[in-house]
Amino acid sequence: MIRISTSWMYQQSLSSILNQQSATAVTQNQVSSGQRINLASDDPGGATQVVSLNHVLADAAQYTSNINDANARLSTESSTLASFNSLLNQARSMAIQGINGTLSNADRQDMATQLGQIRAQLVQLANTTDANNNALFAGTSTTTTPFVLNSDGSVTYNGNSDNQMTAIGSGLRIPNSDAGSGLFMNIPAGNGSFVASAAAGNTGSLLVGANSVTNTTAWNAATAAGPVNYAITFDAAGNWTASDVNHGNATVATGTYKDGGSISFNGMSIALSGTPAAGDSVSVQSGQTQNVFATLTNMVNALNDTGSNNAQLSNTLSRQIESLDQAQNQVSATQTDVGGRLNRLTQQQSNYSNLTLTYQTVLSGVQDTNLASAISQLSLQSTALQASMQTFAKMQGMSLFNYIH
Numbered sequence: 001m002i003r004i005s006t007s008w009m010y011q012q013s014l015s016s017i018l019n020q021q022s023a024t025a026v027t028q029n030q031v032s033s034g035q036r037i038n039l040a041s042d043d044p045g046g047a048t049q050v051v052s053l054n055h056v057l058a059d060a061a062q063y064t065s066n067i068n069d070a071n072a073r074l075s076t077e078s079s080t081l082a083s084f085n086s087l088l089n090q091a092r093s094m095a096i097q098g099i100n101g102t103l104s105n106a107d108r109q110d111m112a113t114q115l116g117q118i119r120a121q122l123v124q125l126a127n128t129t130d131a132n133n134n135a136l137f138a139g140t141s142t143t144t145t146p147f148v149l150n151s152d153g154s155v156t157y158n159g160n161s162d163n164q165m166t167a168i169g170s171g172l173r174i175p176n177s178d179a180g181s182g183l184f185m186n187i188p189a190g191n192g193s194f195v196a197s198a199a200a201g202n203t204g205s206l207l208v209g210a211n212s213v214t215n216t217t218a219w220n221a222a223t224a225a226g227p228v229n230y231a232i233t234f235d236a237a238g239n240w241t242a243s244d245v246n247h248g249n250a251t252v253a254t255g256t257y258k259d260g261g262s263i264s265f266n267g268m269s270i271a272l273s274g275t276p277a278a279g280d281s282v283s284v285q286s287g288q289t290q291n292v293f294a295t296l297t298n299m300v301n302a303l304n305d306t307g308s309n310n311a312q313l314s315n316t317l318s319r320q321i322e323s324l325d326q327a328q329n330q331v332s333a334t335q336t337d338v339g340g341r342l343n344r345l346t347q348q349q350s351n352y353s354n355l356t357l358t359y360q361t362v363l364s365g366v367q368d369t370n371l372a373s374a375i376s377q378l379s380l381q382s383t384a385l386q387a388s389m390q391t392f393a394k395m396q397g398m399s400l401f402n403y404i405h
Contacts (some may be wrong), residue, residue, distance in 0.1 A: 005314075010041060018116060020352045028088075028090060028199070028214070035212065036201075048346075049212035054357055056355075056359050057356060060080065060352045060356050063352055064165050066167055067168050067345050067349045068349075069166065069176070070166040070176040070341075070345055073136060073164075074321050074341055075342065076128065076135075076336055077136050078335060078338045078339065080128045081335045081338070082335065083125055084122060084125050084331055085332065086121055087118050087121055088122075088331070089322060089328075089380060090118060092321060093112060094325045094379065095297075095320055095321050096321065097111065098299070098302075098303055099313070100311065100319050106301040108364070109303065111351040112300045112304045115299050116153075117299050118296060119300070122293060122296065123149045123155060123374070126147040127146060137159065137179065138159030138160070139180065141158065141159040141160050141161060143158050146158050146180055146295075148157035149293070153300060153301070157291075159179060159181065160335065163175040163177065164177050167188075169349050175204040175341065178337075182330075183194075183330060184291060184330075184332055185291040187289060187292060188329050189288035189289055189290040189292060190288065190323070191211055191325070191326075193212070193219065193290050194213075194228070194284055194285060194286040195284070195319065195322075196270045196282055196283070197282065197285075197287075197319055198280070198282050198311075198312065199283065202276070202277065202312070204311070206275065206276035206278045206280050207274045207318070208282055208319075209270075209271035210271045211269065211270040211271060212269060213267055213397035214269045218266055218267030219266060219267030219268060222266040223287075226287075228244070228246070229244070230242050230284040232263060232283075233277070233281045234257060234276040235279075238256060239254065239255070239316050240254050240255055241254050242265055244283075252266065257272065257371050259274065259275065286356060292327040295323040298319075298320050298323075299316075299320045302317060380400065
């Protein structure tokens with residue numbers, strides 16, 4: 001005969017009820033939270049997958065936030081450079097007007113005032129900040145005023161030459177702005193290869209016109225040892241001599257000047273017009289740079305110099321037009337590059353949007369509760385628990401004396 005003690009029976013019944021309560025509580029939590037996995041113990045393998053998926057989604061969210069910030073900075077830079085280029089166009093048009101020999105001193109001074117205002121506007125644009133008050137063109141410097149206009153018209157750059165970078169993916173970074181040192185300050189002077197300038201002390205009417213490198217091989221050979229520095233001088237008979245200033249004024253080339261013609265040697269060509277006086281000269285220097293603000297200052301100073309003649313003013317303004325062209329080339333090239341970066345950000349943002357949707361779907365499949373199934377299971381568990389508790393209550397009231405009459 002097997003005897004079952006009352007205490008053992010109670011213990012087994014109570015354990016069964018507690019287990020059912022625990023299972024019911026788990027299902028209830030899944031229904032109320034909407035998640036099948038609330039604790040790692042609910043599904044160890046699934047919990048590990050959930051952690052991994054959440055890490056991927058968190059990275060995607062951070063990179064998307066970075067892209068939004070970079071997009072805002074680059075969009076601001078793009079609009080700023082468009083405004084900057086527009087002002088340079090105005091300055092160029094005024095320089096062309098300034099070459100007109102019929103301008104009075106009052107006209108020239110009025111033009112100088114306008115160019116001074118344009119210069120101030122350019123400095124203001126170069127100091128543009130983003131939504132967080134960080135300068136766009138200061139490089140990685142924390143200064144909020146990278147460009148300072150001094151009383152003499154010069155501009156000091158307080159930033160550095162490093163571009164700020166934004167991480168938009170694992171091992172993937174993109175510049176979110178451009179340092180002003182390369183964009184506005186260190187711009188190749190003249191035609192980009194050399195500067196041909198009439199000497200300030202010339203007494204004739206010689207004008208230096210368009211100039212450029214026409215034979216790259218010959219030019220590269222001439223500059224192989226370093227920047228060139230030539231002096232082209234004219235005699236009373238109209239002959240010219242080009243000397244190498246860097247090498248003891250050794251003669252490089254000679255020829256006869258023709259009004260409206262050009263001088264060519266060592267792979268370059270320089271258009272000339274007017275009549276040079278004996279001793280007048282033209283310098284040719286390569287490797288020179290000039291910041292865009294100095295270009296405006298040179299124009300202002302030339303227009304305010306009432307002692308200069310028309311030839312001197314025309315020569316000065318012509319050289320500044322060349323520098324303005326180089327500055328505009330630099331700005332335009334940067335605008336194109338910024339546009340490419342914005343397109344890249346848009347593409348990357350789209351990739352993360354698709355990636356996030358995919359991984360959220362996978363995460364939902366692993367972690368979320370199937371509500372219909374869970375509610376049905378909860379109903380069954382609740383019914384079973386209620387029945388167990390009622391049975392246990394009846395068992396507690398049972399006694400042999402209930403059946404002895």
